Amino acid sequence: MPRLALSPEFPAELSALAPPVRRDVVTSVRRFLQNVSGAPHPERVRGARDDRVATLRLADRYRGVVVRQRDVYWLLTVLSDADAWSYAQRYRFGVNRALGVVEVWDAAALERVEPAIRRAAGACTARLFADICDTDLASLGIDHRFLPLLRQIADELTLEALEPLLPPTQYAPLAALARGESVAGAWRELDLCRAVTPAAGDGEPTGSGGSAEPVEPVVDPDDLTTALLRSPDRAVFVDGPRELNHVLDAPEWCVFLHPPQHRLARGGPYDRPVLVTGGAGTGKTLIALHRAAHLARGGAGQVLLVTFSQGLISDLSAKLDLLIEDEVVRKRIEVGNVDRLAHRIVSDAEGRSPVLVGAAELTALWREAESDHGPAFLLREWEQVILAQNLRTLDEYLAVPRPGRAVELSAEQRADVWRAVGHVTGRLAERGKRTLLQLAAEAATLLGRSTGDLLEEAEPGREPYRHIVVDEAQDLHPTQWRLLRAAVPYAPDDLFIVGDPHQRIFDTRVALGSVGIDAIQRRLQVSYRLPQEILSWGVRLRGGGPADGLVAGVQELYGFRATRHGPRPMVRAYDSPEDELNGLVTHVSQWLEDGVRPEEVGVAARTAELVRDARAALRDSGVRVTTLHGMKGLEFRRAAVIGVADGIVPAPGSLTPAEEDPAARAHDLQRERGLLYVACTRAHELLYVSYSGRASPFLPT
Numbered sequence: 001m002p003r004l005a006l007s008p009e010f011p012a013e014l015s016a017l018a019p020p021v022r023r024d025v026v027t028s029v030r031r032f033l034q035n036v037s038g039a040p041h042p043e044r045v046r047g048a049r050d051d052r053v054a055t056l057r058l059a060d061r062y063r064g065v066v067v068r069q070r071d072v073y074w075l076l077t078v079l080s081d082a083d084a085w086s087y088a089q090r091y092r093f094g095v096n097r098a099l100g101v102v103e104v105w106d107a108a109a110l111e112r113v114e115p116a117i118r119r120a121a122g123a124c125t126a127r128l129f130a131d132i133c134d135t136d137l138a139s140l141g142i143d144h145r146f147l148p149l150l151r152q153i154a155d156e157l158t159l160e161a162l163e164p165l166l167p168p169t170q171y172a173p174l175a176a177l178a179r180g181e182s183v184a185g186a187w188r189e190l191d192l193c194r195a196v197t198p199a200a201g202d203g204e205p206t207g208s209g210g211s212a213e214p215v216e217p218v219v220d221p222d223d224l225t226t227a228l229l230r231s232p233d234r235a236v237f238v239d240g241p242r243e244l245n246h247v248l249d250a251p252e253w254c255v256f257l258h259p260p261q262h263r264l265a266r267g268g269p270y271d272r273p274v275l276v277t278g279g280a281g282t283g284k285t286l287i288a289l290h291r292a293a294h295l296a297r298g299g300a301g302q303v304l305l306v307t308f309s310q311g312l313i314s315d316l317s318a319k320l321d322l323l324i325e326d327e328v329v330r331k332r333i334e335v336g337n338v339d340r341l342a343h344r345i346v347s348d349a350e351g352r353s354p355v356l357v358g359a360a361e362l363t364a365l366w367r368e369a370e371s372d373h374g375p376a377f378l379l380r381e382w383e384q385v386i387l388a389q390n391l392r393t394l395d396e397y398l399a400v401p402r403p404g405r406a407v408e409l410s411a412e413q414r415a416d417v418w419r420a421v422g423h424v425t426g427r428l429a430e431r432g433k434r435t436l437l438q439l440a441a442e443a444a445t446l447l448g449r450s451t452g453d454l455l456e457e458a459e460p461g462r463e464p465y466r467h468i469v470v471d472e473a474q475d476l477h478p479t480q481w482r483l484l485r486a487a488v489p490y491a492p493d494d495l496f497i498v499g500d501p502h503q504r505i506f507d508t509r510v511a512l513g514s515v516g517i518d519a520i521q522r523r524l525q526v527s528y529r530l531p532q533e534i535l536s537w538g539v540r541l542r543g544g545g546p547a548d549g550l551v552a553g554v555q556e557l558y559g560f561r562a563t564r565h566g567p568r569p570m571v572r573a574y575d576s577p578e579d580e581l582n583g584l585v586t587h588v589s590q591w592l593e594d595g596v597r598p599e600e601v602g603v604a605a606r607t608a609e610l611v612r613d614a615r616a617a618l619r620d621s622g623v624r625v626t627t628l629h630g631m632k633g634l635e636f637r638r639a640a641v642i643g644v645a646d647g648i649v650p651a652p653g654s655l656t657p658a659e660e661d662p663a664a665r666a667h668d669l670q671r672e673r674g675l676l677y678v679a680c681t682r683a684h685e686l687l688y689v690s691y692s693g694r695a696s697p698f699l700p701t
């Protein structure tokens with residue numbers, strides 16, 4: 001029986017074929033896999049640069065291209081006869097000597113550019129890699145067949161021009177050396193291309209975040225099967241028709257993970273909590289989903305996948321349904337948010353649903369307290385200082401620092417605040433009402449009574465969870481973190497957290513260490529969603545320096561990059577709000593005429609009023625119109641952000657007056673910037689931004 005591995009291009013090319021051809025191709029692949037009569041035979045390709053390359057006739061005038069070694073077939077693509085033959089002649093395939101992963105070389109293109117590189121080299125004496133000896137290059141896995149050409153490269157620009165023709169495992173260490181990094185630095189770059197080796201088993205130390213160092217693979221360059229198993233971004237083995245259908249039908253992200261994603265999602269067990277940070281579109285949510293699935297497959301107990309909003313709960317649940325075929329495994333994962341968890345714990349303990357206080361009633365209570373400070377100040381002080389640090393007594397409150405609060409408070413003033421808080425919490429208790437944060441604090445206290453270190457039970461109950469995976473972690477309040485910490489026993493693989501401090505849209509700046517979560521940190525640098533043009537523009541928009549929160553200290557956006565190019569964001573100025581709405585309608589209608597599906601379009605604005613107007617203007621179009629907050633965690637092919645005008649973004653009502661607290665105002669401004677940045681980083685193809693009147697001060701000039 002042949003063993004079949006598929007590359008990610010194969011399902012992508014297949015879906016572009018006409019339905020009858022597609023059907024024939026799938027039937028042929030199924031026959032091939034099962035080795036039954038009518039199965040296609042490998043046919044050698046004249047002029048192929050790699051003699052292991054063959055084609056399979058999969059439909060009338062369509063062929064698959066395979067790399068064959070003994071009974072293993074790596075099915076790369078499906079193309080019309082002529083295209084398949086030229087594809088088969090163009091590439092050669094190898095195994096990286098350092099990492100043992102497969103490499104695809106655009107051999108024909110390299111041969112074409114070689115004379116030009118040699119000519120350029122003849123005109124100067126400089127050589128980019130003159131100081132690096134062959135042994136060092138070999139230790140970095142540089143292919144010996146590439147060495148003669150490599151030695152001719154005179155400058156960094158020439159190397160950059162070669163990037164599309166080289167395997168990433170060759171380019172990454174060379175680019176690092178060219179930037180002046182040491183061999184060790186180049187090795188670190190190369191190491192990012194390493195995934196977890198399935199043959200090693202998930203429990204084996206992999207260097208992916210657990211306590212152990214990477215285990216150097218023993219590389220046999222002639223062993224294609226092991227190399228394919230080590231390359232989850234390039235190949236997946238299918239054992240039967242069911243698996244074949246899953247790979248062909250599921251979205252690419254379900255099946256093919258990039259090496260850094262694979263290492264994080266499948267690595268471990270991690271003896272400490274793991275925190276993965278990364279910019280917009282680096283795949284954090286995908287990693288969280290794959291990690292939850294991996295833990296559920298492990299079967300140690302129930303997994304809670306935490307996200308932010310109700311909408312994202314449905315979104316992630318639907319994605320898990322796509323990712324996990326086995327119902328038993330799927331049922332081990334619950335998707336929820338912290339508010340829901342707190343609500344359930346308190347309801348279960350009290351035997352009835354807790355009643356929440358509304359914003360207006362709460363403001364009235366703060367007024368009633370007759371403090372020297374206004375309701376907004378008191379609420380922030382209560383949430384960001386008192387609840388955040390879990391302060392129980394006035395003495396504790398008098399003694400603590402108040403991070404993020406610039407206005408100094410004297411002991412008397414603190415006593416006044418404490419009295420006001422006492423008044424409000426007392427009244428709430430009388431009325432049997434609570435805020436969401438109070439609910440979370442109570443739930444944490446309730447759980448704290450019943451959980452300790454790892455439960456020894458053979459069948460752990462639903463609560464506490466055995467694993468908690470947290471997405472959109474940047475917006476959780478310390479009280480909510482305490483609840484999550486209390487909801488999972490201290491054990492390997494207890495907490496796996498992903499987030500982006502630059503996308504924070506609420507007032508929570510918490511370093512995990514301060515809430516008892518001593519996490520191993522990993523950082524993702526490559527956005528797979530954004531083209532470089534939207535990414536660079538977004539980074540300039542986000543500006544304002546680094547972000548704090550989640551990690552100790554601050555994180556820069558430095559090093560955040562994209563893998564592809566696309567159009568620059570379109571920024572349009574209009575004379576009036578009416579013109580702006582008309583402009584929106586014109587653009588969105590054009591996109592739909594271009595063939596973009598309505599669900600692939602997202603439109604956002606800062607105010608509810610603008611959202612209402614845009615919805616009315618775009619009624620019946622089927623596109624999604626939401627607030628900037630509502631864009632969190634979503635992804636569209638094309639996105640429009642309207643009303644990015646002075647006086648709307650930042651929203652004046654959401655800014656603390658400078659005279660009340662300048663530091664709070666600075667934080668508010670940064671939060672508003674973050675909000676716009678989130679909305680402007682949702683599109684993977686095209687971003688349209690508009691305003692009427694004066695542009696928002698946040699827009700890059």
Ligand SMILES: Nc1ncnc2c1ncn2[C@@H]1O[C@H](COP(=O)(O)OP(=O)(O)OP(=O)(O)O)[C@@H](O)[C@H]1O
Nearest residue numbers: 253256257258280281282283284285286528529633
């Ligand atoms: N392995 C992959 N295969 C296919 N597509 C991928 C892969 N990884 C990332 N992507 C693309 O990048 C997009 C972004 O992934 P994801 O939503 O997980 O990023 P994120 O870091 O959570 O983003 P954000 O923080 O902006 O919400 C995916 O929807 C997908 O289009």
